[in-house]
Amino acid sequence: MADPQSYRPKTSEIPASPGVYRFRDPKGTVIYVGKAKNLRNRLTSYFQDPQRLHPRTYKMVHTASSVQWTVVNNEMEALTLEYSWIKEFSPRFNVMYNRNDMSFPYLAVTMNEQYPRALVMRGKRKKDVRYFGPFPQAWTIRETLDLLTRIFPVRTCAPGTFQRAKREGRPCLLGHIGKCSAPCAGWITPEDHRELAEELCRFMNGKTGPIKRELKAKMLNASENLEFERAAVYRDQLEAINLVLEKNTVVLPNGTDADVIGVAHDELELAVYVLAVRGGRIRGVRHWVSEIPSQTQDLSHLPGDAAADVLEQLYGNLPEIPDSEIRKQRQEQQTQAASVDDIEHLSAENVPPLILVGQTPKNATALKQWLTKRAGVNVTFSTPQRGDKKSLLEMAQKNAQEALQLHKNRRIADLSRRSQALEELRTYLDLPAIPLRIEGFDISHTQGTNQVASMVVFEDGAPNKNAYRQYLITPKDDGSPLDDTAAMSQVLTRRLKRLQAEQAGEQGYDEQGEALESGPIDPLTGKARRFSYRPDLIVVDGGLPQVNAAARTIHELGMDLPVVGLAKRLEEIWIPGEDFPLILPRTSAALYMLQHLRDESHRRAITHHRKKRNKAMTVSILDSIPGVGTTRQTALLQHFKTYKAIRNASVEELAEVPGISEKLAHTISEHLQAKDQK
Structure with a gap:
């Protein structure tokens, strides 16, 4: 049996969002599917003290070798996705509905009987019985049925109970509390009871407007006549209707078949997340992270190009369908079906007629023709701007971003990869020693206004966020802003002068002349030492002008520190005095570390700049008056x-x-x- 700690994800890596998770065994087989309102809380509970786990859960976590998750927008979507995956993968540690001739439960109305009955039904479908659903769990149907019988009091009792009440001429408790119209006791005629069942079926088919309007009118009329108890009954019935109408099984209406492709990327890698929606429900999920081809120059079209590559990989092995027989069959199914669930939809392996993408591929026309030959129907691309389809596309893109971030976090958290990255940096940059402390600097502004800078620190190859700092850039004497090279020079001067002062045992002071007391305390002098740690490498965001300005500043201060610049467009590393950049292999661990550091410094600078800009937009006329705080x-x-x-x-x-x-x-x-x- 596997040790759960060997594949336990870091708590910080797990999103605190609603979602669905899958445990897999060493062969990659899904052995358990579950949902959670908060993925972080739920998944960490599986890796607690083993003795506190249920025996079945204990066996499951010790059989599994990995865990994956998918983030959704809310609990209802998690419920739907959990149902879809249980049906798709049949995990052996889930309570399976298809065992012992069981299937997912439906709400059924037995219109084939003289007195139709509403009940929870599984298994094979019967003739003249109307089905609604399916529902992921039986208790959700029972709650729905309990709410519906307050409005449509149709019979729900078993045949034996009904016949006994009919012989006695006395209804059961449900009849007395108004949840059954009691056809067994003759309180309602067979024709009226059947019409009541028809109204229930029409309601479940979506014709809810007339019923809601009628109940609201009755409630207002009772209220005007001071019949407040009756008005309260109608109010409760309206609330029951609203609860029933919550969509909890379908992510796209009208039984839509579609592939939803979400793409997220940075300068080196892209993550793809594909949701296969069949019959309006998520039937499958595929995702991966891959390297961006080195020949890619324009990243603005990358999402569309990636979507095209994904479709070619998914459906390249499918044969062409020369005629339109499939289209005819689907149209017949749509015409004959009583509800979405009566339609035989495509499997996740077939080409759907609709592809939802965030950006249309450049070769969309040719790709449509290629896919149409394999689908048997016209295939279209769509970039939805609103509604359910847009929400579903955003969910796919959000999960792609989560997958990319998780991949990067795991890479940087891997101790062996960090050690490899630091050793590669020492070799590629010809450093005298491994750079155990790396400091990254970035400048942010809007056309020269609200200019700020950031400093981030990586120690032993990992971020040390307690050592992050931010700076306000002092403009020129005439109030005009500095250019980026001058701003970088100012920031490095302030940081390195502070380093020199603290190494000399001097106390630092802020702009108001107050002693700086934060940071580690020197045990010998008792003074604060915020910047007394000497960096082994300085990384600035930019190309040759920025790195030359940084090197010149370091030289003017009489210090000898290695400095490089990382240009964002092609991830080039610029070294002071060199005419050509250093190009690291795209799979290099050192390049990934420098990129992560650059992204952190950029994020920190942007965040600080936005705060300063927002504050500047709400300036008071009293702010400039001395002494008025x-x-x-x-x-x-x-x-x-x-x-x-x-x-x-x-x-x-x-x-x-x-x-x-x-x-x-x-x-x-x-x-x-x-x-x-x-």
Whole structure:
């Protein structure tokens, strides 16, 4: 038996979202499918103390060798996907409905009887019995049926119970509480009871509008007549209808057959996630992460090109269908079927008539013709902009992004891969030692405004987020912004001067002259040492101009530190003084590590820039007045209510505000008058 800890995913890697998960054995066979409102909480529970697990669960986790998951939007979608996968894979550790001649349960109405009965039914279908569903679990049908009998009190009892009540001429409890019209006791005629069953069937077929309008009218009428108890009954019936109408089995209406292709990528790799929707339900899922071909120059068309490659791989081995017999058969099925579930839909291995993609492939016309020959019907591409199809496409793209992120996290978390990456960096960059501490820098701004920078730190090849820092870039004396090279030079100067000061045992100070007390404390001096760790490698985001500016700054400070630049377009590594970049193999662990560091520094800089930009968009006229901070601004607004009243107030009136001295009142008045004159 396998040790569950050998394949246990990191808790941080598991999304805290609704989803469905699959346990697989060493052969790749799915042995268990489950759903969860919070995937992180549910999956971590399988890897707790083995003695606390149920014996069946204990055996399952020790039989499995891997676990995978798919993120969905809500619990209803998780319920639907769980049902689809149980039917698709028949996992041996799930409670299987197809054992002992069992199948998934349906809500059935026996219109073949004199007194139709509503019940939960499995197995083979019977003639003249109307089926609705299927439902993933029997208890969901029973809850639905309990709600429906409040509105349509059709018979639900077994034949023996019905015959006994008929002989006695007395209904059972359901008749007395209004959940059955009691045809056994003659409370309703056979014709009226059959019409009640027909109304139930029409409701389940989707004709709900007239019933809801009728109940609402009755509720309002009872309320106007002060019959509040009767109005409450109609209100409860409306609530019951709304609960029943929640879609819990179909992800696309009208029995749609489609493939939904989600693509996520960075500069080196792409992740593909394919949802095979058949009969409106998810019947299969396929996903993988692969390397972007080295000849790819334009990444903007990558999602469409990837979708085309996926379709060729999925359906390339299928034979061509020369005629339209399949189309005729499907049209006949659509015409004859009473509901979506009566239609025989395609398997996940066949070409569907609809392909949902985030970006249409360049060769869409030729690809359509190629797929149409293998499908027997016209195949179309669609990029939905709203509705259920758009939600389903977003779900596929979200799962593709999750798969890519998980792949990258596992790569960087692999100790052997990290060691390999650090050794490759030492070799490729000809460093004197393995770079155990790497610092990455990036600049972010919007056309020169709100300019900021970030510093991220990788120690032993992994991010050390406690050491991340962010900077505000000081503009030129005339207020104009610095270019990217000058901004990078300023940031490196501030960081390395602080390093020199702390290595010399000097205390650092902020812009207001306050001592900086955060960070590790030197045991000898008792002083704060935030930046006293010397980097083994500095990585800047950009090409040759940025890396030359960084090298020049380091040289001017009298330091000897290796520095490189990582250009984003082709993932080129620029070395100071070199005319041509260093190109690492695309499968190199060192390149993946540098890319991860660059992405982290870019994310940090963008986040800081957006915060600063948003704050700048909500500037107050009081912000520029010396001595008026947030507390005094709040006091002024509470006293005068509006900025206009503050502007029109006299010095004496301003001085009446708590916390505002007469001197500060003069300062406020002078600044506001000067602004008015401008």
